[in-house]
Amino acid sequence: xxxELKNICKSFNKKTNTIDNLSLTIEDGEFVALxxxxxxxxxxxxxxxxxxxxxxxxxxxxxxxxxNDLEPKDRNIGMVFQSYxxxxxxxVLDNIAFPLKQQKxxxxxRIKRAKQVAEMVQLEHLLxxxxxxxxxxxxxxxxxxxxxxxxPKVLLLDxxxxxxxxxxxxxxxxxxxxxxxxxxxTTILVTHDQEEAMTMADRxxxxxxxxxxxYSTPMELYKYPKDYFVAQFIGTPPMNFLKGKLSNRRLHLQxxxxxxxxxxxxxxGGEADVNVGIRPHDLKLGxxxxxxxxxxxxxxxxxxxxxxxxVKICNEQVRFFVEPNTKMEYGREIEISADISAIHLFDAVxxxxxxxxxxxxxxxKEYSFHSQE
Amino acid sequence: MGATSxxxxxxxxxxxxxxxxxxxxxxxxxxxxxxxxxxxxxxxxWLLLRxxxxxxxxxxxxxxxTLENWQFLWxxxxxxxxxxxxxxxxxxxxxxxxxxxxxxxxxxxxxxxxALARIEFPGRQALMKTTLLLHxxxxxxxxxxxxxxxxxxxxxxxxxxxxxxxxxxxxPMTAWIVKGFFDDVPWDVEWAGLIDGCxxxxxxxxxxxxxxxxxxxxxxxxxxxxxxxxxxLLYTFILSDGNVTLSSYLQRLISDPNLVNYxxxxxxxxFYMLPVLLFFIFTQKSxxxxxxxxxxxx
Numbered sequence: 001x002x003x004e005l006k007n008i009c010k011s012f013n014k015k016t017n018t019i020d021n022l023s024l025t026i027e028d029g030e031f032v033a034l035x036x037x038x039x040x041x042x043x044x045x046x047x048x049x050x051x052x053x054x055x056x057x058x059x060x061x062x063x064x065x066x067x068n069d070l071e072p073k074d075r076n077i078g079m080v081f082q083s084y085x086x087x088x089x090x091x092v093l094d095n096i097a098f099p100l101k102q103q104k105x106x107x108x109x110r111i112k113r114a115k116q117v118a119e120m121v122q123l124e125h126l127l128x129x130x131x132x133x134x135x136x137x138x139x140x141x142x143x144x145x146x147x148x149x150x151x152p153k154v155l156l157l158d159x160x161x162x163x164x165x166x167x168x169x170x171x172x173x174x175x176x177x178x179x180x181x182x183x184x185x186t187t188i189l190v191t192h193d194q195e196e197a198m199t200m201a202d203r204x205x206x207x208x209x210x211x212x213x214x215y216s217t218p219m220e221l222y223k224y225p226k227d228y229f230v231a232q233f234i235g236t237p238p239m240n241f242l243k244g245k246l247s248n249r250r251l252h253l254q255x256x257x258x259x260x261x262x263x264x265x266x267x268x269g270g271e272a273d274v275n276v277g278i279r280p281h282d283l284k285l286g287x288x289x290x291x292x293x294x295x296x297x298x299x300x301x302x303x304x305x306x307x308x309x310x311v312k313i314c315n316e317q318v319r320f321f322v323e324p325n326t327k328m329e330y331g332r333e334i335e336i337s338a339d340i341s342a343i344h345l346f347d348a349v350x351x352x353x354x355x356x357x358x359x360x361x362x363x364x365k366e367y368s369f370h371s372q373e
Numbered sequence: 374m375g376a377t378s379x380x381x382x383x384x385x386x387x388x389x390x391x392x393x394x395x396x397x398x399x400x401x402x403x404x405x406x407x408x409x410x411x412x413x414x415x416x417x418x419w420l421l422l423r424x425x426x427x428x429x430x431x432x433x434x435x436x437x438x439t440l441e442n443w444q445f446l447w448x449x450x451x452x453x454x455x456x457x458x459x460x461x462x463x464x465x466x467x468x469x470x471x472x473x474x475x476x477x478x479x480x481x482x483x484x485x486x487x488a489l490a491r492i493e494f495p496g497r498q499a500l501m502k503t504t505l506l507l508h509x510x511x512x513x514x515x516x517x518x519x520x521x522x523x524x525x526x527x528x529x530x531x532x533x534x535x536x537x538x539x540x541x542x543x544x545p546m547t548a549w550i551v552k553g554f555f556d557d558v559p560w561d562v563e564w565a566g567l568i569d570g571c572x573x574x575x576x577x578x579x580x581x582x583x584x585x586x587x588x589x590x591x592x593x594x595x596x597x598x599x600x601x602x603x604x605x606l607l608y609t610f611i612l613s614d615g616n617v618t619l620s621s622y623l624q625r626l627i628s629d630p631n632l633v634n635y636x637x638x639x640x641x642x643x644f645y646m647l648p649v650l651l652f653f654i655f656t657q658k659s660x661x662x663x664x665x666x667x668x669x670x671x
Contacts, residue, residue: 052564072567079568085561089583102570146569156568 008058033197036207078147228351240318273348282342283320289337424639442636471600486551504545554588
């Protein structure tokens with residue numbers, strides 16, 4: 001089901017808007033993540049879609065039907081809460097069958113369908129237990145089963161994996177993605193974990209202070225962040241930033257001056273303080289790139305398939321990857337380099353990305369994304 | 374090797390001393406508690422013995438076993454020249470009074486508690502502050518005003534009238550206790566119910582109420598016990614023999630200090646205590662278990 005939010009505002013006190021004039025369209029069958037730091041309004045947005053909160057102004061449409069005043073029970077949605085919100089006084093089977101019971105599905109069919117869904121999330125052997133007798137991961141599966149049992153049009157996931165350990169998280173991530181694809185259900189995921197959003201979602205809406213900063217595919221967010229906030233939020237380890245100065249087409253960075261192409265910049269004259277962003281993956285040991293930095297090794301973190309090296313350049317620090325068998329010593333002087341095409345420039349005041357995104361690049365990107373599906 | 378043997382040796386020397394030392398605080402605590410509770414325990418023991426014997430020599434040595442004091446169970450009692458109403462009428466009335474009180478108090482208290490815990494309405498804060506004040510208000514100060522009201526409504530000398538008065542006085546505390554239980558129910562569980570297809574009222578009934586069962590149990594027990602032991606209101610507003618309750622019945626036995634039959638008094642007192650004891654034994658389990666929540670806490 002297609003969901004459309006139009007100019008939504010919501011405020012809990014009279015002074016500030018928790019959600020500030022937010023518009024968002026979610027296509028039928030799409031998996032969208034609302035990503036942002038805590039307190040950015042992503043859960044509020046989701047609860048408005050669920051019908052728990054009512055927007056102060058603006059409209060919410062489900063498939064062109066205005067649902068502002070529709071009760072949650074009439075919206076045909078399923079939701080998984082961060083706390084799972086299972087009914088502690090009911091068995092697993094009763095928990096899963098509860099939404100069907102509310103729809104007055106006959107008992108036999110209800111149990112049959114609940115068992116089917118339980119099988120889907122591998123819970124069939126735990127049906128008689130109470131939620132308190134389950135592990136966190138199992139409780140999470142029950143919550144998921146309960147959310148999808150009535151075949152809802154929309155599935156809402158409110159930080160469903162924040163209580164799981166790292167390994168279980170990866171497992172559940174795959175499972176939720178699989179079930180979502182299998183059922184073709186329009187899904188919204190609220191999360192503060194960019195990795196979760198990147199791996200699961202078709203599109204991500206990055207939110208900050210009640211506003212959507214950028215709404216695009218994971219790869220596009222990664223490659224062409226519109227804004228400093230998006231750039232520093234997406235990617236692990238996070239993008240490196242160095243302070244620089246831009247005057248016309250000259251970039252002053254450290255003690256270098258770099259002449260930039262006319263087409264490279266979406267910046268018209270004058271001077272500006274900029275944050276120069278370089279992804280850790282784009283920095284290479286040695287002097288093979290266009291821009292060369294000299295620094296001392298500050299810290300080395302081996303992570304198996306490679307090492308994360310923290311380098312101090314003048315007063316700033318950057319992280320990058322090296323091969324696992326390269327020997328890095330603390331305090332050693334090294335040279336690292338990056339290509340000009342790999343750097344991002346952000347206005348230090350407005351946060352806007354000053355790099356020109358070529359339309360051609362964008363189109364290629366979208367095409368390749370759709371063909372993957 | 375040397376180190377281990379050394380450790381074993383010192384342990385052997387140290388244990389008896391430290392064990393005795395550890396026990397000292399317990400011995401002191403139990404000693405003090407034992408001495409202070411002894412009079413209470415002895416009084417109950419005296420009560421039990423007194424009801425089964427003809428007299429107590431020097432006040433504490435029971436003489437001559439008898440069941441005469443328990444005669445009130447099957448025959449009417451003559452006391453101070455007038456005959457008292459049947460004990461079974463009084464018992465039935467006490468049960469009716471406590472039972473009705475409990476039902477009313479729990480129904481109203483649970484609804485009020487939910488409203489205080491979950492619903493935003495103007496004056497909510499002020500109401501919460503004043504409810505506690507109302508509870509602290511001594512009921513004796515209200516007697517005259519309540520008399521006029523009951524009289525006006527034609528509820529004087531009726532058990533139901535006193536039930537209403539008692540309920541009104543008890544509701545604030547009940548609502549306050551129940552509110553605490555509702556506060557512990559996470560919003561998420563309630564929202565999940567709404568999304569799973571319930572109306573607000575149905576969520577309250579099918580999901581939230583079962584979660585606060587221990588709270589409801591606790592409140593019911595408290596209100597039943599307080600109804601069972603209620604004396605002042607019943608004594609003041611009930612006159613006729615047909616409406617007498619156990620507490621007023623006891624009062625009649627001791628109304629004239631010169632004519633107190635201690636054997637009878639002890640037997641009736643024990644009879645009055647019995648339901649409370651039984652009730653407590655059967656319900657204390659639900660008083661103890663308090664657990665609310667829908668899975669992992671955030």
